[in-house]
């Protein structure tokens with residue numbers, strides 16, 4: 212989604228803005244722009260459709276605005292196509308702004324402003340806010356912003372420059388995230404802290420409807436009644452290196468390689484005396500024993516992590532689990548209330564639908580546990596309990612290390628629940644916990660051994676137009692994530708099917724143009740999955756089989772066209788290692804097709820609007 216930055220200090224502002232915007236590229240965007248106060252205190256705006264490089268080229272060719280205070284934006288189009296005109300910043304005579312979010316009542320506000328003689332250049336909802344700020348401008352930016360906040364509905368994070376106040380930037384948010392950074396003689400605004408890590412780790416989290424006023428040497432905050440407030444200074448615990456590629460060609464492959472460490476960092480601190488211990492987040496054995504039902508709600512990859520969680524929890528703790536897509540949950544009047552547990556999984560902690568689902572669950576009296584990667588994000592702050600996945604910043608749009616840590620947390624939770632429910636013995640729980648702690652090593656081994664095969668198989672998929680992933684049980688839950696990964700980064704259409712469901716329709720699609728990726732890591736289901744493999748192969752499909760070495764030893768040669776084998780570990784934990792070849796395969800297929808796996812077209816890392 213859109214990214215916002217702002218800078219005040221001694222450095223060349225255009226440089227800092229483009230630099231910090233490049234750190235937000237991962238959020239997904241289709242145009243970019245900056246606006247800077249020049250030496251004459253007029254605002255110079257430069258915008259360009261497409262990648263940041265287009266903006267850089269334009270700045271190079273036409274000259275950069277010279278100055279030390281300015282705002283910048285990467286736009287993910289919602290209202291109006293990607294174009295120079297629709298790009299941010301947007302201006303009215305006395306105001307220039309950047310915006311992330313959606314102004315829901317922009318149409319009626321626009322009609323009102325047109326009636327008042329205002330004209331518009333773009334099709335965006337953002338320009339309406341710029342015009343409205345200008346319309347209500349009373350010489351006092353704070354009262355003007357406050358007035359406008361009372362008129363607009365929807366979600367927004369805004370960076371605002373008033374022509375009359377060339378030494379400052381104003382920032383305000385409702386729903387959409389925004390932070391305010393501070394260094395010595397420099398201040399910043401940004402959609403998230405990774406944007407400014409190379410300059411400072413110190414920042415404030417702006418809360419809903421708070422307004423920040425920044426000069427290069429000062430930051431002040433007011434609440435929605437315009438009463439001054441003090442805010443706690445936070446220190447990011449992510450290093451700037453964590454948000455850089457560090458020698459890898461892409462963030463996606465870097466983050467795949469970071470998975471062993473991410474699992475270790477996430478799992479180890481939650482183990483006490485050989486057993487999972489989630490008390491740090493407020494989850495005691497007594498509490499989890501009492502929950503009447505468990506519902507996992509999330510979007511995208513995080514929802515797939517919930518599906519693995521369902522199989523694991525139901526498998527060992529014998530507690531029924533519902534998994535729901537957040538955008539469905541929030542509008543289907545879910546049967547949730549007191550005594551129920553709702554688990555919200557989210558990497559960013561800002562996904563609009565997941566946040567709305569959280570609020571709905573709380574409103575109905577359910578307890579909400581959030582499994583979140585971004586510290587201090589909205590979902591983390593609003594949940595009753597939080598378990599952080601300690602994956603570090605995930606920059607590639609396609610989630611990899613966040614997923615692996617999300618499922619690792621689901622395992623910890625399932626083991627603890629099983630203990631609480633007495634469905635496993637302490638000894639068995641200790642054995643499973645130990646096996647989970649050995650996963651970083653197993654994942655490292657898989658990364659080291661499957662790379663070449665995945666590269667080769669990826670090269671065989673470049674001409675495919677459509678693919679099927681099949682699996683049973685945990686392998687089915689996992690293949691949903693494998694399929695999503697491939698379609699996200701390679702743009703090949705792909706679906707995941709429960710292998711046993713193929714005969715009920717989908718097998719009619721199988722021919723020699725439809726490769727099938729079968730996942731078989733569960734020994735009790737292996738024979739059944741292999742029968743499905745034989746069925747699709749005899750109808751012409753090229754089959755890529757991802758299976759354990761134990762499975763590979765049992766099947767006949769020639770059953771699959773390509774085999775990607777991984778070591779057999781505890782079967783319950785197989786998704787942790789088996790996801791790795793699926794991720795690497797998606798990565799190489801993307802590259803072989805000339806795509807950029809880090810920034811897939813049309814996708815955004817953090818979906819902060821509905």
Ligand code: G6P
Pocket residue numbers: 510511512513556557558559560561562565608609610814815816817818
């Ligand atoms: C977007 C991202 C996905 C992510 C999903 C949920 O679609 O591109 O990678 O899985 O949002 O995001 P969250 O931050 O809530 O995990």
